[in-house]
Amino acid sequence: MRIGWLVTALLAVACAAVLTLVMVITAVTSQQRAEIGAIDHVSCEAMIGPTQPGQRSEGASQAANLNEEQLGVVSLIISIGQERDLPPRAWQIAIQAGMTESRLRNLPYGDRDSLGIFQMRPSMGWGTPEQVLDPPYQVNKFYDVMEGVPDWQNRRPGDVAQAVERSAFPDRYHDWESMAVHLVEELGEVDDPAGCGELDAAHANTVPPNGAAETAIRFALGERGKPYVWGATGPDAYDCSGLLLRAYEAAGVTMPRVSRDQYRAGAMLPVEQAAPGDLVFWAHDTSDPNTIHHVAMYIGDGEIVEAQQTGVPVHTRDISWDEDGLMAEAVRPGV
Template sequence: MRKLVVAVIALAGFGGLVGLGALTALLAGSGGGQQDWGACNANLGVWGERAGGQQDAATLGEESLRIAAAIITIGEERGLPPRAAQIAIQAGKTESNLRNLNHGDRDSLGIFQMRPSMGWGTVAQVTDVEYQIHKFYDVLLEVPGWQEMRPGTAAQRVERSAYPLRYHRWEAMAAHLVSTEGDLSGLSGCENMAAGGVLAGKAMEYAHTKLGSPYVWGATGPNTFDCSGLTQQAWSAAGVTIPRVSQEQYDRGGAHVPLAEARTGDLVFWGYGRDPDSVHHVALYLGDNKVLHAPQPGESVEITELWDSGELLPHVVRPVPEDPPVTESTEPAEPTEPTEPAGTTAPEVPVGRPTATVPTAPSNVAGPGDDTPDDSDADVLPVEGGAR
């Protein structure tokens, strides 16, 4: 069984960055060797802030640590990827604080607050640790595309909670527990991977040819762009397909890498209140604390200093090709067309620099089993309480 190492490595969170001077220092380096592309899974690890995962794990009691260890061990025995254990830990922490409870909302019981009346099993089963974990994994594996989802979103698809955003709260902690040495780095296998040399170079070469092109909301070229239209087409020119809009580019555009490790061609994002679920702008990182982007209506594609108006996210996205990159001696692949023509997906909301922070509704964090029924999910098995 993999040993859970809690409070081993001190993690430097984005909160330690102060001003653009600190950003310049942190972003100056771009070393590191090329890693095998086959080892990279862009969908593992932490999507938002890294700081706090180790601290949260250190607050877990003995029972909670035993249950987390059981989740990891059973996942490994079933041959599941680490992401499955991360999802289960986030769900268990949210529903029961990773405890095998004998109470809950209505007849909700156990780690995941499964309800016997809703088909999760008998009372004896849903209070048996091993049964509960296997049952959670069984249902998770029936969720289409679960490995490509943000972990908390996948947890919600299993639990069917009336408060879907609450599972994200324990993302860093779960990744910390699942990682081999209690550290958040290295979990995805992408962190030390170079930006692809010829791939990033071709993306930036394309972007530079578009300097001076007018910003037009919803445009994806060839002569006008919005922010995500430019980034999508730049990487398309390198033969790498990424989603159309900035939120999807952050969620599914590639490997999440700390801002401090950004390299040329990486995608830099801004979100209201630094919330990774409220991304509204994206740019291409150039190096030397500079970005290339399509700013807002009335302006044109430009190169500017990286700025932080209180919305710069602490992670960049490194687009990852589906196939290994071509070598310098091989003819590059022909540029691909965007997967979604302009107008088929909601375009970006124009955002200038700096922007006013728009408050977002707070997530409803409920205690174990405090969910209310959601009739829209009535045909989904199983359902209720923590797990409906």
């Protein structure tokens, strides 16, 4: 009889423990789903991938060396951009171009007949010498030509600057990216120059294909809002591959450090068939994986989570399968 009572008591304790465990699991799952429902859903104007992003502090340090004349030119670029209802991305492009061409000075000289902030050449149809030395004319002319560059809103700022200036040294424009972002934020009084940052609940029903992907997605979404810092792997800041390294590490999957190596770290499938948790990549030359410069995680419903570039926090955004530079293959880590 006593044995029967003892068995009954033990069963009751066991059932209570199981019930408690189930309640805890349910509570955690509900909390996680709530967190997923409160992620950043963004429509960013930021570039698709970093070139030489540098660190946020580097941009502030470079800007601190600008004199009154240079800061006046930046202010003019921003004010005219605002008057023309152009987004902060346009101001950044013009700042990078002006810094590269003249160090943001209205120079009365230059290579051959180049003049002014953007070193415009009257002989190449930019205007008369008097016009291309007039700062408002120069800035407006730069914006006029920039708006004619195909898909300029979605290209890397330095590449757009090059498309306008047509320099023999196209990579130079990327050098001032972090400084331009800093100036847009400070002088333009823009907290979010990439246009990212509103919250919604679009991802509450995201269903990853397996447990590892689910954990990786939850980790990446949990890091939203943390800053991009080139070379960072957390916990306070990330670059593109650093975020995904830690996300899959949390899921028990070991990943290489850099995006080009992550491209070879799993099973490949057509990018259009990507499932939540799969990685997608961007390259300067999509026929050459050695030129991959950016990686993000697909989370379903046509969206990705990424650490994109200087000045843009970890966020989500829509993805189009025909984006410029998108590799044709997605990668499923750990498979």
